[in-house]
Amino acid sequence: MTAPAPRRGAPTPPGLLAAAGLVARKDLAIEFRSRSAFLSALVLSLLSLVIFYFAWDPTAVAAVDVAPGILWVTFTFSGLLGLHRSFGVEQQERAMDALLVAPISREAIFLGKASANLAFVLGVQLVALPALALFYNLPLTTVLGPLAIVMLLSAIGLTCIGTLFAGITSNTRMAELLLPVLALPFFVPIVLPAAQLTAKLLAGRPLEESLGWLRILLAFDLVFLYACTIAFPFTLED
Amino acid sequence: MAVAVAAMAAALVRAIYFTPAERLQGLAQKIFYVHVPSAWVAFLAFGLTAIAGGVWLFIKDPRLDRFAESSAEVGVIFTTGVLVSGPLWGKPIWGAWWVWDARLTSTLFLWFLFLGYLVLRSAVDEREARARYSAVVGILGALLIPFIHLSVYLFRTQHPTPVVANTAGIQMPGVMVATLFLSLGAFTLLYIALVRQRMALAAERDALLDASTAES
Numbered sequence: 065m066t067a068p069a070p071r072r073g074a075p076t077p078p079g080l081l082a083a084a085g086l087v088a089r090k091d092l093a094i095e096f097r098s099r100s101a102f103l104s105a106l107v108l109s110l111l112s113l114v115i116f117y118f119a120w121d122p123t124a125v126a127a128v129d130v131a132p133g134i135l136w137v138t139f140t141f142s143g144l145l146g147l148h149r150s151f152g153v154e155q156q157e158r159a160m161d162a163l164l165v166a167p168i169s170r171e172a173i174f175l176g177k178a179s180a181n182l183a184f185v186l187g188v189q190l191v192a193l194p195a196l197a198l199f200y201n202l203p204l205t206t207v208l209g210p211l212a213i214v215m216l217l218s219a220i221g222l223t224c225i226g227t228l229f230a231g232i233t234s235n236t237r238m239a240e241l242l243l244p245v246l247a248l249p250f251f252v253p254i255v256l257p258a259a260q261l262t263a264k265l266l267a268g269r270p271l272e273e274s275l276g277w278l279r280i281l282l283a284f285d286l287v288f289l290y291a292c293t294i295a296f297p298f299t300l301e302d
Numbered sequence: 303m304a305v306a307v308a309a310m311a312a313a314l315v316r317a318i319y320f321t322p323a324e325r326l327q328g329l330a331q332k333i334f335y336v337h338v339p340s341a342w343v344a345f346l347a348f349g350l351t352a353i354a355g356g357v358w359l360f361i362k363d364p365r366l367d368r369f370a371e372s373s374a375e376v377g378v379i380f381t382t383g384v385l386v387s388g389p390l391w392g393k394p395i396w397g398a399w400w401v402w403d404a405r406l407t408s409t410l411f412l413w414f415l416f417l418g419y420l421v422l423r424s425a426v427d428e429r430e431a432r433a434r435y436s437a438v439v440g441i442l443g444a445l446l447i448p449f450i451h452l453s454v455y456l457f458r459t460q461h462p463t464p465v466v467a468n469t470a471g472i473q474m475p476g477v478m479v480a481t482l483f484l485s486l487g488a489f490t491l492l493y494i495a496l497v498r499q500r501m502a503l504a505a506e507r508d509a510l511l512d513a514s515t516a517e518s
Contacts, residue, residue, distance in 0.1 A: 228442075232435045236425040246418045246439060249411045253449035256457060280453050291445055295438045298359050301431070 080175070083168035087176025092183060094153055101149040102187060109142040109192040113199055127200045132262035135196055136255045139189060139215075140222070140248070146184040147226035148243050150177050151234035164300065174227065174296035181223040189215055202266065210271040211262065217281040218258040221288060225250040228292040232299050250288075257281045306495035309488035313339075313481070321481040333391045335481055339489035340383040341409065345447075347377030347493060348412055351419070352444035355437030364508065365501075367433035370440060372500035374419050376493055381413045404455035411450050415443040429508070 078086060095102060116134040154160035163173055193215070197204040204211070226247055233242040257277035264274045271278070317335035324331035354370040357363075388406065389399040400406065419439055426432040474482075 225442075228438070232422070232438065233425075235431065236422065236435075237427075238425050242418075242422060242425055245421055249414045249418065249450075250442070250446055252407075252411060253446070253453045256453045260457070276456060280449070280456070284449055287445060287449075288442075291442060295442065299434060299438050 077167035078172075080169060080172050083172035084175035084179060087163070087168070087173055088179040088183070091150065091153070091177060091180035095149075095180070095184065101146050102184060105142040105145045105184070105188045106191055108145055109138045109188055110195055112138045112141065113192065113195055117199060127202060128266040129263070131196060131200050131202055131266060132259040134200075135193070135262060136218075136259045138192060138196075139185070139218075140251055140255060142188050142192070143185045143219075143222050143226060144244055144247065146188070147181055147223070147230045147247075148234075148240060150181050150184075150227060151230045152239075155234060170297035170300060171293050174231075174293050177231070178223050178227040178292075181227050182219055185219045185223055186216070189219065206268075207265040210265050213271070214258055214261045214265070214278070214281070217278070217285055218254050220285045221254040221281065222251060224285070224288045224292045228296055228299070231296065253280065253284050303495040303499065306488070306491040309484075309491045313485040313488035316484055317481050321478055322475075324478075327395055330391050330394045333387050335485040337384060337387040337391065338482060339485045340380045340387065342486055343489050343493045344377055344381040344384055344409065344412060346490070347373045347380060347497075348416065348440075348447070349444065351377065352440040355433075355440035358433055359437050362433075364429070364433075365505075367429075367436075368501050368504040368508070369497070370433075370436060371423060371504055372497045374416055374423075374436075374440075375500055376496045378413065378416045378420065379496075380489070380493065381409065381416060384409050385413060402454065402457070404451050404457075407454040408447055408451040412447060415446070419443065429511075 077083070113134060116130075116138075120130055151160070154163065164170070193204065193211075196202065226243075229243055229247045229250075233239040233246065236242055257280045261271075261274050261277050261281075264277075265271065313335065317332055321332070321335070351370045351373045354366045354373065358366040358370065388409075392401070393399050419436060422439060423432055423436050426435060
């Protein structure tokens with residue numbers, strides 16, 4: 065791609081994806097320096113894996129049957145923790161205003177924030193999944209490839225919805241409470257197929273057998289990635 | 303309002319006294335004339351809330367936002383009606399108060415969406431921002447319901463297939479169909495009447511707020 069040479073003193077604003085990349089880099093840099101949200105999400109997911117263990121009777125229910133539920137409840141709640149922070153950091157010193165006056169489109173702000181959140185959620189999953197395999201003694205290595213696809217598709221859907229709603233609720237009086245109330249119903253068409261797919265994979269069935277679930281996940285991602293990107297500018301003040 | 307109340311009374315009297323009981327299900331089937339119209343109004347209310355929100359984003363007419371607010375609030379009542387009347391029928395017929403069927407689950411999540419929508423509204427003071435946020439949530443909610451329905455439908459389903467709106471035509475005696483349609487009309491009228499009342503209330507509230515801010 066050859067951009068027209070910018071005149072001196074008047075740099076051309078970056079394109080949609082380039083701008084989104086910059087926003088994502090900024091958010092990840094903030095998170096990388098403090099690590100507070102990532103560490104809390106990580107500890108929360110490890111703790112919930114441990115607590116579920118004590119609520120489970122291994123003699124009555126096999127580990128492969130209980131694992132999908134534990135995995136997806138853990139991911140959903142630890143994901144919410146990080147999503148809230150994504151706009152929380154913009155509240156200080158009204159940093160959001162600076163972001164809005166930057167010469168980038170508002171869709172780019174959304175995509176950037178969503179990508180940073182996606183990296184966040186995938187990072188948590190990257191640690192929580194081996195922990196699950198370890199604690200529950202699951203044979204994950206054989207299904208790692210298909211499971212990674214399921215987790216990536218689910219994470220995309222979760223972060224799209226979560227980023228948009230975090231943006232909305234960060235301006236309300238009870239942001240921390242409102243985000244789960246609004247977002248959790250939207251997580252159902254993600255968590256349901258994801259848990260089904262995980263259960264099928266852990267039971268040793270090939271991924272080809274549950275393509276229907278995979279299609280629902282994919283359709284949800286496409287519809288809500290598009291809808292949330294379009295809707296985000298409407299949630300901001302003019 | 304008076305018309306709606308009269309229509310409701312007529313529909314209920316007809317359903318109770320002048321419509322025969324179903325052979326297999328007995329009297330429990332009569333709840334059909336409350337359950338189905340409530341469900342119709344619940345989904346209608348949510349659809350109209352979403353549409354009103356969507357149109358508001360472009361023309362910013364405060365009346366549309368007041369309509370969305372009123373329709374959502376009235377919709378919660380009818381959704382609650384569906385969720386209460388359903389288990390009352392389900393217990394004698396299915397032997398369980400609740401099952402995770404596609405229709406039941408979508409209605410339950412419709413209820414959650416309505417409540418989330420109203421909680422969101424109550425958490426924002428500024429009128430313009432409140433309308434903006436709730437419009438976006440309403441539209442996304444309308445996109446969500448088909449997804450929930452589809453995914454739970456694949457999951458498992460138990461609800462009786464519709465006896466009126468299905469591909470094989472109406473499979474019900476004429477007298478029952480007449481009662482059902484009377485009920486549908488009456489419930490829709492009640493919805494319109496309640497929304498009108500609620501909108502008038504919202505308009506007065508907004509006018510009062512404007513007056514008090516103008517004074518100070």
